Amino acid sequence: MRKILILFIAITSLATAQKKDIKIEEIWNGSFRTERMNSLNSMNGDFYTLLNFNNIFKNSTIDKYSYATLEKVETIVDSKNLEALNYFESYSFNNNETKLILGIDAEPIYRHSSLGVYYVYDIVSKKLQLIDTDKIQEPTFSPDSKKVAYAKGNNIFVKNLETNSVTQITTDGLKNNIINGICDWVYEEEFSFVRAFEWSGDSKNIAFLRFDESEVPTFSMDIVGSELYPKQQVFKYPKAGEKNAVVTLHLYNIETKYTSKINLGDYEYIPRIKWTNNSNILCATTLNRHQNNLNLYFVNASDFSSKVVLNETDKAYVDINDNLTFLEDNSFIWTSEKDGFNHIYYYDENGNLINQVTSGNWEVTNFYGVNEKTKTVYYQSVEDGSINRTIYSIKLDGTDKKRLTNDSGTNKAAFSKNLDYFINTFSDANTPPIYTLHNGNGELLKEVLNNNNLSKKLASYKLSEKEFFTLQTKNGEFNAWMIKPVNFDSNKKYPLFMTQYSGPGSQSVSNSWNGANDYWYQHLAQQGYIIVCVDGRGTGFKGADFKKVTYKELGKYEVLDQIEAAKKLGERSYIDKNEIGIWGWSYGGFMSSNCLLKGNDVFKMAIAVAPVTSWRFYDSVYTERYMQTPQENPSGYDENSPLNFAPLLKGKFLLVHGSSDDNVHVQNTMRLTNELIAANKPFDQAIYPDRTHGIYRGINTRLHLYNKMTTFIKENLSSKKQTVELLNQ
Structure with missing residues (x-):
């Protein structure tokens, strides 16, 4: 038996050795990109449309499909048939789906806004009509399809499509x-x-x-x-x-x-x-x-x-939120946390409560609509566990609840307008997205698209399982995941690298498929690191009390929870408690900075990307929602600001920011820089010129950033036995 066991271990080790490591270049060159459905637009009846782009002929099409069969019914418009347009980037229908607004030359302004050139396309006559010779914003059909309203130069205009005249209304x-x-x-x-x-x-x-x-x-x-x-x-x-x-x-x-x-x-x-x-x-x-x-x-x-x-x-x-929905008689659906968890409520046209539709110690995470004929409500929730998402239906009176998706993981539904069908996107930590068609009762009709080819490709790489668990500390019980090296040996000690975001209502521990950072964590695990993520107090989907405990004191309880989590993890025999690091981006950068400073006896190093360093510098709507104003709550702002704890720095610190970040201004990093200089504390810094909050525009920007962070981790976080090996890789 022992010989067989030794042989099995040898074969397993050989198989693992023959597999490839994930390279950082692969993460950012699209090697692990998932196949996905283009954003679909539900039409009247049982149809939907997709915007498709032909890379060979460089033309755009809007194609109409049947929900029932998933077969293409027709091509509504093809740019190769339009003299004025070689392609288009966006589209929207009028109410009766006889006209389209087609957009080209989109020019981003901020995160969601953009300028563009727009045309109205008449489907029957196949004629194009330019809305305005200048770039405009948000052109929108009137319900009777006779006019288009739009914004230009901070004013609102209305174009009469029948007379071609334009009225400036502001x-x-x-x-x-x-x-x-x-x-x-x-x-x-x-x-x-x-x-x-x-x-x-x-x-x-x-x-x-x-x-x-x-x-x-x-x-x-x-x-x-x-x-x-x-x-x-x-x-x-x-x-x-x-x-x-x-x-x-x-x-x-x-x-x-x-x-x-x-x-x-x-x-x-x-x-x-x-x-x-x-x-x-x-x-x-x-x-x-x-x-x-x-x-x-x-x-x-x-x-x-x-x-x-x-x-x-x-x-x-x-x-x-955007869940307010009016029914035909002007009664309405509303979601609220007023009983301690986010749930669906039904009100009459005068605002009198008819009934609470959903209830329980779990959260509704998405509201999809109401089928008034059957009086059925469709929604997504965490009833299957706070790290999962499942689709349900329930009657308006709160009876006859049905689970419409069976697999535990992340389920996201795209319903037809009449709610007779939905396309479900399912993934979990081990399964890349699978798209399936269901009827309104949840019955699986057919598979639409899968990522089996990606799964086969990833089988040739050294990938570790993402292990979900709950971490019990003196502050509470928290959702967490861990990634260990493929050749993990419980008799060895490994350096620990923690990742988190931690912002109010957020979630980083979810049973869903990989993002780019997950591949980076796999890469780090291949270098001998254990990666852990913990969602502490203040994060979402576990009730209002859990989320709102951080009110007026952002950065207090969340930091305590990360510090205690690191201590608790450091008690494990296979983790080197003297080699613990942490990183984060934006709110996560605010957190990692505070953890390194306030937890200087626990964390050896930290990386902060685009961090808030004082909530006094951030915008009014977000900050005051959680903190009130600095005039009302000065201690809440200052007692948790990294600016006031720079003298506590002991470990290695990398500060990263984009100089054109319109969201979290580079001022945050520069002010912390000055405090660290005043305290005569050594640190590393990287400023990415003209990059915004995401630090992604430009050739090789993300590749450069992640190479820099990886090198910093290797140089400053490793168990003694691994130091030479890691630096040589």
Whole structure:
């Protein structure tokens, strides 16, 4: 028996030795790219469309498919048949799907916003109509398809498609002063929307937000570029405690050409506007500056009166989402954490609660819609465990709940408009995405697309299993995962490298397929490191109390949890407690900086990429949601700021930032740099010129960054027996 065991070990070792290591170059050259469906657009009936691009002929097509068969029904438009367009990059339908808006030459502005050239394409006549000779934003059909509204130069315009005439409905738009119909920087970033105008259902009115940012302080960045002199980018950016844009709601009547300002009482933010199924009633959401008092207003477009139909308050904050859904009778669906977990609620047209649709000590993570004929609600939740996502249906009255996807892991549904079908995307830590077609009852109809070829390719590499577990510390029990070297030996000691993000409501420990960083962690494991990720207090999907415990003290409990997690992991026989490092990006960089400083007896090294180093430098909407203002809560800001703990630095520290980061400004890194210099503390630094928060634009940018970080880890984190070996690799 012993000979057989020895032979088995020898064969296994040989097989492992014959497999390849993951190279950093492969991570960023697309070697491990997954096959995926292009973003599909559900059509009326049981059809969907895809935007396809032919790399050989360089033409774009919009192709129509059947949900029932997944077969292509027709090509709606092909750019090779259009004289004015060689290709197009985006598209959107009008209501009755007789026309399209086609976009080209997209030019990014911020994270979600862009400028472009847009055409209207008539499907029957096959004619193109240029909307504007200039680049514009967010062109949107009127419901009757006779007009297109769009933004240009901070103003709103309406083009009459029948007469080709253009009406300018606002005139006061001015850069860094007044914006009409498009969000300012902080709304786009923190409330996650760009288009701030909406057509009424009868095409008679346009509701829009006006941003007066004249008193918002400006932020400037030098763009190095390639010319003799750098250029300066100047934009309005309200930091915590500073003046926000004054945002007001307006209604423009197409027939009278008159604009009315709507009174919504006292508020700081209008994070959502949406017309109800009554063309005369607009719904507007308002928040106070602390973001813990939310009102839903119904606005009458005839007399401009407004009334509150729903009020929600919280001792910490109320999150904004896109789940508000109006039914045919103007009753509505709303999601809320008011019972301690995010759940679905059903209200009548006057805002009276009919019933709570879902309940339990678990979270609804996505709301897909309501089939009014069958009175069925479709949603995604963590009922199968907080690291998993599963699709369910339930009746509006909260009965007859059904699980529609069987596999434990991450399930994401794309439903047809009538909710009769959905395409499910499934993955877990061991399974790359698989796309399958299901009917509304969850019955599997057929497989659409898989990544078997990627799985076969990865079989030739040395890959370690991502092991999920719960880590018990004195601060609580936390979700975690671990990746060990392929040739792991429990009798040896290994250096530990920790990764985390840790921001409010976030999740880094999820049972889903690899991102780019997962391959990097595999690469590090192949170099002899154990990689661990722990989601501490403040992260999401485990209830409001777990998430909101960090309120007014960002960086306190999260840092304590990472430090305690490192100590607990260091007690394991196979982990060298003297060789523990940590890294993170953005909020994760704020965390890794604090961990190295406050946990200087635990962490030997840290990498911080694009870190916040004081919440005083970050934007008002995000920061004050969790911290209130610096004027109200100075200790919360300063007692957890890495700037105030620079003298505590003992370990090795690498600071990385993009000089054109419009989100977390490079000011954060420069201010920490000055504090470290003042404390006479040695550290390493890398500034990537003209790169934004993601540090990815430009040739080999990500490759260079990850090579730099890998070298830094090898030089500063390794068990003594491994030092020579690692440095020679």
